[in-house]
Amino acid sequence: MNILKDGDRIHLVDKKSRHYALSLKAGDVFQLSGETIPHDQIIGQPDGTVVTLSTGRRMLALYPTLSEYVLKMPRGAQVLYPKDLGVIIQWADIYPGAHVFEAGTGSGALTMALLRAVGDRGHVVSYEAREDFARTAMKNIERYLGPVPNLTVRQRNAYEGIEEGALDRVILDLPEPWQVVPHAATALRSGGIYLSYVPTIPQVMQTVEALHRTAVFSMIQTFETLLRTWNIEGRSVRPDHRMVAHSGFLTVARKVGPGFGPCAAVESSGEPGLVDEVIE
Template sequence: MLIDRKRRSYLVWLKADGAYDLRGGRIAHDALIGQSEGTTVETSRGERLLALRPTLADYVLAMPRGAQVIYPKDLALILILADIYPGAAVIEAGTGSGALTMALVRAAGPSGRVCSYEVREEFQRTAARNIARYLGETPTLALRLHDIATGIPDAPADRLVLDLPEPWRVVEPALGALRPGGIFLAYVPTTIQVQQAAAALRASGGFAQVEIVESLLRPWNVEGQSVRPAHRMVAHTGFLITARRVISEGETGAEDGSPSAVSFEV
């Protein structure tokens, strides 16, 4: 990633003998390949740029998109609210462009597994390319084309994370997919979706602790003695709905819900 003096950033894929053109001139890829992060390079017109490896947040905002991505502020909160831990078996639905998928894979770590479902093949192709470019090989990730509202074949799982327009359709399949104590999380943009999803979770008899939050991110400018909030902020992007899988009346509770070995294959 190249950053100019106005803090504009440019995502560049390096290859031998390649070049990148921008307003301030041209930069040869060979001038960057093999250099340390934090190097400053000059364009053909003498403009200096800072070279850094993009963070996941940088990459998510700049990568090619098939579907709208979940913003970094929500990705971070999802990992905490869904309690994605190293070794977790995670099922995701709504792969989209792969932003949330990458965050889940990194949080679950090499001993965990993530199975991500998508119903649109073109979105899955875009996500697969985005994931491969940033993470490289991902042996702990399985990408599948399937509508989990019709069933969740890769169960049981410790966590279920949804980015779907109708997450209430997944509540019934989730009862059989989540281990007791497991966490259901859905990301939705509107209050109507929140209302329907929350009602379905509460009516199911198998979920408790239903909670809804949103996050608002406001940067601040600090220059000398001047300290003030930025004029622009990332306000509402979506709501996060969470619930815990519990033993309902008539269930045996055969599994104790403790962190367990991954059950599905990738």
């Protein structure tokens, strides 16, 4: 059983699914619109317990999932939405033991997703040009994951180069990823995967052009993910009026041997990069 402990970062959740983040500290008091509850009444309780505020309002006290945590953690830079984090892990094929390069670190949301995917046998190297962003990111990461010996954060500008080599994956969340593409072409191992996230099509166009110019990237594809939740209440079944629509475009490419040249992944059955035909 997971027990809520002094020093833990937890969320209190009301019946409207609104989350309120707090760090438990013995002797402190949580306040919300004139209602209070001492932290001591939460510390020692099991994860997911129901707590009662001073006016009788009941809330859930629980450890947040990574998706919930990143939306409420302190931010230095804008974070990637959970819908994009999950897609990045899948399409970049981040696997246990992988050696992954990331730039920039931002507030640490993508870094945490990468760390959980590579596991203890893998390693993540993250470049962040701004010291204040890097400092905020490390606090967020260590608050949620604890000590992370398999993470190296460098205050460096990825546009100027990538120090590491033989990388399995290069993941970029930068305004001008095309400036890093030539460095990624050298730093990635053969068969390695490049992925970048940008909010606009002009940025995508420049990135894809840069990938073509290197002559070592193939299977290039760009897509976006739209997330729409549904309201299910008895016989009232409808999509929610609001959705998390466009947030950014993901461009994925594979580093290959010389002589093959760039090619686009074939679209089939509504799934990018999948082909119906099976060749035996």
